[in-house]
Amino acid sequence: xxxxxxxxxxxxxxxxxxxxxxxxxxxxxxxxxxxxxxxxxxxxxxxxxxxxxxxxxxxxxxxxxxxxxxxxxxxxxxxxxxxxxxxxxxxxxxxxxxxxxxxxxxxxxxxxxxxxxxxxxxxxxxxxxxxxxxxxxxxxxxxxxxxxxxxxxxxxxxxxxxxxxxxxxxxxxxxxxxxxxxxxxxxxxxxxxxxxxxxxxxxxxxxxxxxxxxxxxxxxxxxxxxxxxxxxxxxxxxxxxxxxxxxxxxxxxxxxxxxxxxxxxxxxxxxxxxxxxxxxxxxxxxxxxxxxxxxxxxxxxxxxxxxxxxxxxxxxxxxxxxxxxxxxxxxxxxxxxxxxxxxxxxxxxxxxxxxxxxxxxxxxxxxxxxxxxxxxxxxxxxxxxxxxxxxxxxxxxxxxxxx
Ligand SMILES: Cc1cc2nc3c(=O)[nH]c(=O)nc-3n(C[C@H](O)[C@H](O)[C@H](O)COP(=O)(O)OP(=O)(O)OC[C@H]3O[C@@H](n4cnc5c(N)ncnc54)[C@H](O)[C@@H]3O)c2cc1C
Numbered sequence: 001x002x003x004x005x006x007x008x009x010x011x012x013x014x015x016x017x018x019x020x021x022x023x024x025x026x027x028x029x030x031x032x033x034x035x036x037x038x039x040x041x042x043x044x045x046x047x048x049x050x051x052x053x054x055x056x057x058x059x060x061x062x063x064x065x066x067x068x069x070x071x072x073x074x075x076x077x078x079x080x081x082x083x084x085x086x087x088x089x090x091x092x093x094x095x096x097x098x099x100x101x102x103x104x105x106x107x108x109x110x111x112x113x114x115x116x117x118x119x120x121x122x123x124x125x126x127x128x129x130x131x132x133x134x135x136x137x138x139x140x141x142x143x144x145x146x147x148x149x150x151x152x153x154x155x156x157x158x159x160x161x162x163x164x165x166x167x168x169x170x171x172x173x174x175x176x177x178x179x180x181x182x183x184x185x186x187x188x189x190x191x192x193x194x195x196x197x198x199x200x201x202x203x204x205x206x207x208x209x210x211x212x213x214x215x216x217x218x219x220x221x222x223x224x225x226x227x228x229x230x231x232x233x234x235x236x237x238x239x240x241x242x243x244x245x246x247x248x249x250x251x252x253x254x255x256x257x258x259x260x261x262x263x264x265x266x267x268x269x270x271x272x273x274x275x276x277x278x279x280x281x282x283x284x285x286x287x288x289x290x291x292x293x294x295x296x297x298x299x300x301x302x303x304x305x306x307x308x309x310x311x312x313x314x315x316x317x318x319x320x321x322x323x324x325x326x327x328x329x330x331x332x333x334x335x336x337x338x339x340x341x342x343x344x345x346x347x348x349x350x351x352x353x354x355x356x357x358x359x360x361x362x363x364x365x366x367x368x369x370x371x372x373x374x375x376x377x378x379x380x381x382x383x384x385x386x387x388x389x390x391x392x393x394x395x396x397x398x399x400x401x402x403x
Contacts, residue, residue: 026071029084032094035075039101042066046105047269047362053108053221054365057211059180060109060221064144067113072098074139076120081136087121089318093311096261100307103265104272107369108221110262112146112177118255119145119185123199125251126241134237135199138183145199146181148172148227149246150377156229158188158196164236166198168229171210178209178225186229187246194243198234205232218368250317250326253385257310257330259376260337264303266370267337267344271300273363274348277356292347299347303340306333313401328389329401331382338374345370 029035046063053060067073075098077083086095099117103110123135123145139145149172156170172186185199200207213226246252275293278284310333317326345367349357357364393400 026069026074028077028079028082029071029075032075032084032086032088032091032098035072035084035086036094036097036101038070038072038075039098039105042070042072043101043105043265046102046109050106050108050221050362051360051365053106056214056216056220057223058221059177059223060106060112061180063106063109064112064180067102067109068142072102072113073116073142073144074136076117077136077139078124081133082140083136086117087124089315092314093308096257096307096311099258099261100265100268103262104269105265106221107262107266107269107366107373108219110265111219111222111259111373112144112181114258114262115146115176115181116144118147118258119183119199121255122147122185122197122246122251123240126197126245131237131240135183143183143203144177144181145183145185146175146177148175148184148186150174156186156188158190158198158234160191161233165233166235166239168200168232168234170230171226171228173213173226174224175209175227176222176224178211178223178227180223184227185240188229190243192243195246196243197240197246198238199240200229200232200234200238205234207232216372218365218370218372250321250323250330253327253382254314254330256334256376256382257307257314259373260310260334261307263341263370263373264300264307264337266366266373267303267341268300270344270348270363270366270370271296273361273366274351277352277361277363289351292351296344296347296351299340299344303337306336306340309333316402324389325401328386331386334376335379335383335386338376338379341370341374 029038045066049063071084074082075084075086079085085091086098099110099114102113120139124132127135151172154170156168156172159167159169161167168188175184182202183199184202185197188196188198190196208228210226210228214224274296278289283289310330313326313329348363352363390400
């Protein structure tokens with residue numbers, strides 16, 4: 001099948017990227033567990049391939065072909081729409097573990113995959129049934145979704161036109177997968193200030209990309225460019241939910257557990273690679289190396305306990321919702337996993353030493369990628385929110401998160 005060129009309009013040094021449309025519809029993975037196992041099986045392949053897209057302007061196109069072929073790009077759809085039901089609260093642990101496996105394969109792939117999953121979950125939550133069916137069909141056809149909310153001073157506005165359509169103006173920054181995401185979910189400001197989600201059919205309404213924005217420390221292969229939507233138009237069927245839905249809690253903050261799972265995957269990769277490196281050098285009898293490995297194992301496994309706790313909390317909240325507690329719990333998960341990752345990094349560096357930080361060893365890439373990806377919005381505010389919740393609730397600690 002020919003590969004259509006999209007996003008041909010670029011500025012800066014952006015390449016005119018293309019998205020491979022799928023050649024085949026794949027059978028859906030039968031369950032969340034199957035998705036988790038498929039991701040686990042794919043991780044070593046992703047890891048081996050990661051150096052090849054690790055460049056500014058690069059993108060793991062081939063890897064997304066693999067995700068598509070295995071059914072992972074539709075796994076977050078409900079089973080009745082051809083997915084694996086990975087978005088169901090009962091599947092929360094499988095979802096988080098799937099994200100962790102992809103993250104341990106390649107953090108850049110994990111970041112873009114998480115955006116795709118997030119968009120599919122948002123459209124299921126806030127879309128009308130016909131819209132959900134339409135976007136599910138687009139996912140089945142292989143379209144890559146993403147969520148682009150971050151912006152600078154020249155953010156995106158949505159102007160209603162007399163013919164019932166809407167005109168976009170302005171830009172997003174950090175648009176991960178720019179040039180490859182063909183159905184970006186973006187947010188835009190309405191004239192009355194409302195914050196409206198929409199899903200742009202970017203194969204027809206093609207934004208301009210500015211790759212010169214993306215000169216990062218790490219995560220090069222996410223292609224997180226500045227994206228300019230000025231002059232593009234959408235119809236009312238492209239609008240998702242009501243103004244303000246994007247920030248509705250507990251879903252907005254709750255989503256932090258997903259990026260934390262991806263981050264934890266990178267910490268696992270660093271742990272696994274450090275152990276391989278020490279084994280290869282025969283440096284496994286040294287008591288200090290053993291102590292460091294022990295500390296790293298404890299940290300990584302603590303992260304996995306947090307994923308388990310996040311999934312348990314989500315399943316319980318589906319029966320007895322407590323949005324404030326869910327937000328605070330998700331903020332604890334992301335804070336704990338950030339801290340775990342920040343502690344794993346220097347332990348690994350001390351283990352492998354300067355020689356281990358030379359390519360083709362993977363540590364320098366893993367270090368750059370994880371350090372950059374750990375910078376998520378408002379880390380301190382997230383922790384302060386946990387404190388505020390605890391101060392405002394009288395329950396003793398053993399009941400605080402469990403009622
Ligand atoms: C690899 C990568 C991919 C990304 N992809 C996407 C994407 O696809 N879509 C998307 O929407 N976004 C994306 N982002 C952006 C991301 O979601 C965050 O918005 C971004 O990483 C936060 O940037 P920051 O650390 O500069 O944030 P900031 O919020 O500026 O935080 C930096 C520091 O400033 C502090 N701070 C925040 N506000 C204030 C204030 N008012 N006064 C004083 N201090 C303040 C914070 O607490 C923090 O300590 C991506 C980011 C990365 C790194």
